Amino acid sequence: MRGPAAFSLFSLLLLPYESSAVKLKIQRTPKTDVLSNGVRPSKATADTNNNLINKENERYTANITISGRVVNVALDTGSTDLWVMPPEGLPTFNDTLLNATLRYGDGSDFVTGDIGVGKFELGEYSIPFQAFLNVEEAARAEQPDFDSGIFGLWGLGFNTPGSSGVNDAVQGAFGPTANWGQSVLANIFAANPTGADYIGISLSRTGDQEGTADASLTIAEYDSDYQTVQNSPKILQNPPDSGAWTVTLDALSVGGKKINWPSTMTEAPEGKNIVHLDTGTTNILMPAAQLNAIYSSIPGAVLSPDSNIPQTKFSTTDDVWVVPCNATPAVVATFGGQDFPIHPLDVTDMVILTSPNGRRNYTVCIGAFTDVGNIVDGASDALFGDSFMRNAYTVFDFGTGGNTKGRAFVQMLSQTDATKSDSDLVSVRTQAMTDLPPEIAPIDLVKIFNGTEASGNGAGLSFAPSTSFVGVASVLAFLSFF
Numbered sequence: 001m002r003g004p005a006a007f008s009l010f011s012l013l014l015l016p017y018e019s020s021a022v023k024l025k026i027q028r029t030p031k032t033d034v035l036s037n038g039v040r041p042s043k044a045t046a047d048t049n050n051n052l053i054n055k056e057n058e059r060y061t062a063n064i065t066i067s068g069r070v071v072n073v074a075l076d077t078g079s080t081d082l083w084v085m086p087p088e089g090l091p092t093f094n095d096t097l098l099n100a101t102l103r104y105g106d107g108s109d110f111v112t113g114d115i116g117v118g119k120f121e122l123g124e125y126s127i128p129f130q131a132f133l134n135v136e137e138a139a140r141a142e143q144p145d146f147d148s149g150i151f152g153l154w155g156l157g158f159n160t161p162g163s164s165g166v167n168d169a170v171q172g173a174f175g176p177t178a179n180w181g182q183s184v185l186a187n188i189f190a191a192n193p194t195g196a197d198y199i200g201i202s203l204s205r206t207g208d209q210e211g212t213a214d215a216s217l218t219i220a221e222y223d224s225d226y227q228t229v230q231n232s233p234k235i236l237q238n239p240p241d242s243g244a245w246t247v248t249l250d251a252l253s254v255g256g257k258k259i260n261w262p263s264t265m266t267e268a269p270e271g272k273n274i275v276h277l278d279t280g281t282t283n284i285l286m287p288a289a290q291l292n293a294i295y296s297s298i299p300g301a302v303l304s305p306d307s308n309i310p311q312t313k314f315s316t317t318d319d320v321w322v323v324p325c326n327a328t329p330a331v332v333a334t335f336g337g338q339d340f341p342i343h344p345l346d347v348t349d350m351v352i353l354t355s356p357n358g359r360r361n362y363t364v365c366i367g368a369f370t371d372v373g374n375i376v377d378g379a380s381d382a383l384f385g386d387s388f389m390r391n392a393y394t395v396f397d398f399g400t401g402g403n404t405k406g407r408a409f410v411q412m413l414s415q416t417d418a419t420k421s422d423s424d425l426v427s428v429r430t431q432a433m434t435d436l437p438p439e440i441a442p443i444d445l446v447k448i449f450n451g452t453e454a455s456g457n458g459a460g461l462s463f464a465p466s467t468s469f470v471g472v473a474s475v476l477a478f479l480s481f482f
Contacts, residue, residue: 052215054204055148057386058282060215064154066132067093067118073152074145075217076280077201077245077396078383079104080164080183082120083111083133084152085142090134093118098169100133104280106316106375109141111153115166117180120187125219127187129180131166153280156199158398158408159186163243188219189401196220197401200229201279202415203390208345208424226393229413233336237399237408238274239267245396246380247410249273250334252290259293263381273381277394277410281385283313285372290382294347295321295367298329302442308356308449312349312366316373322442323348325365325429328422333388341418344425346387352437355448361437364445391416 052075053061059074066082067090073082081102084090094117101112113136120130138146145151157163159182170181179190189197200222204215216223222230235247250272251258265274295301300323307320331342348365355362368387376383392412399408433439 052217054206054215055150057206057390059145059148059150060203060279060386061150062122062154062217064152065119065121066130066152067091067116071152072150073154074150074280075156075201076153076278077156078276078278078280079153079155080157080159081133081155081166082130082152082184083113083135085111085113085135085138085146086151087146090116090118093134094129095134096131096170096173098173100165100169102133102165105141105314106373109139111135111138111142113137115169115181120184122184125188127184130184130187131170131181133166155183156185156279156396157183157245158243159183160241160243185219185398189398192220193401195402196397197399198395198397200226200393200395201389202226202393203279203386205343205345205390207428208343222395223393226413229393229395229411232411232413233338234397234409234411235336237410239265240407242379244379245277245408245410246274247277247335249275249381249384250337252294253330253332253334254294254297255330257297259290261287261290261381264377265381268381275382275384276376276380277389277396278383278385279389281383283385283387284369284382285315285375285385286369286382288317288319288371291321291367291369291371294329294331294369295323298323298327300324300442301327301367302446304446304449307446309353309364309366309446311370312351313368313370315370316375317371319371321367322445323365323367324442325350325363325433325439326426327365328425330418330422332418333384335412338412338414340388340392340412340414341416341421342388342391343416343421345421345428346390350429350432353445353449356451362445363433363436363439365439 053072055061061072061074063070063072066084069086069088069090071084071086073084083102096115096117098115099112100115101110103110111133113134115131116134117129117131120127159167162168164183167181167183170178174181179187182190185199189195198220200216200218202216202223238246238248248269252261253259261273263273268274292303295303302322304320304322306318309320309322311318311320325348327348328344329347331347333340333342347368349368350363350365353362353364354360372382391414393415395411397409397411399406
């Protein structure tokens with residue numbers, strides 16, 4: 001076990017505690033109305049002293065306090081449990097002596113350790129006895145998060161049987177009344193059984209010029225900037241009681257044309273699909289056929305099968321789409337009869353690659369949507385992670401509190417103005433590429449990495465990596481020192 005003092009837990013009673021709405025924001029702006037087209041106005045300056053943090057568009061985190069230790073944890077609507085692994089350990093906590101392993105994605109990503117119980121604190125909330133996993137071992141897949149200062153994960157999913165490894169273990173050992181094994185949200189909601197039980201999430205996008213550097217988590221209240229989300233259609237959880245934030249996708253289109261996407265889910269209405277809204281996934285993962293339908297529609301885009309070009313996001317295959325960096329694909333997801341344009345900055349990632357012979361650096365844009373493989377088989381058709389969720393303020397209502405008792409649902413409000421996003425991408429990338437290595441046609445880049453074309457003899461820029469890639473945000477941070 002990590003950390004100094006730990007002692008066995010024989011019995012605990014969850015003490016009464018106060019509950020009120022809490023809001024975490026990294027930006028404060030004057031209250032404004034939503035535009036008539038349903039898109040919220042652009043944002044201004046960011047307040048970096050608040051607690052919800054954007055880690056280069058890859059993770060969204062908050063600083064919680066558990067057992068007296070402040071820990072930066074990622075927010076994950078795709079799971080339920082809280083786990084932490086701070087390098088200095090925890091000062092003290094109750095040890096149940098129950099061991100558990102939590103698995104993510106295809107199962108190769110995991111954390112394991114003992115279930116502890118300690119005081120959870122977040123803003124005005126204080127839960128005296130909250131179960132969590134005190135991680136002793138983590139898969140290598142967690143190392144990038146550790147390197148960026150993220151030492152845990154806070155699940156914002158359902159507390160249904162089978163969805164929480166921690167709660168299942170606690171109640172299996174201590175009985176069904178051991179409510180301290182519930183998720184953090186379940187314990188917060190339980191403190192006010194007649195109140196609402198929903199959360200609202202807005203994710204920011206760094207690097208754009210539309211001012212969308214706004215990231216917030218609210219519990220039992222709406223972000224004041226997005227109050228009109230209450231008027232949005234209620235998109236019911238599907239399948240009902242799935243234990244996940246799975247909902248019906250009416251359509252996914254590119255360039256105004258709906259892509260053909262036969263659903264694998266019997267619960268999906270005809271001609272529609274079921275997707276999982278997951279803040280713990282950095283991008284959109286979908287089947288290869290639909291992935292190829294999107295990127296093949298982009299002029300100049302080239303597919304590199306089983307490629308030596310590194311992916312910028314997790315994928316179940318090594319197939320990589322290389323896309324012109326000034327491409328502005330019009331990808332739109334439709335939920336509840338409402339269109340949600342996906343900003344073209346969320347459709348591709350701009351990176352610097354070094355040629356296989358190490359002699360030349362190139363600026364390259366890679367498709368940010370990747371192959372889901374069989375990860376979601378039987379649960380949904382796709383994972384809609386942060387690449388989508390940056391484009392919508394989303395309210396997740398568990399359907400068990402206040403006046404909303406019934407089936408769980410989500411409500412969404414578009415955050416992307418399709419009339420501005422194309423020019424936004426062109427402006428951002430044109431400015432960034434002023435100080436970056438040259439871009440070449442995707443087909444020529446693919447030939448170079450496939451070994452079918454010479455990669456040139458020019459000397460590379462010193463800050464380009466020799467074996468992998470760096471994101472534009474990192475490159476711009478480097479350039480800011482000169």
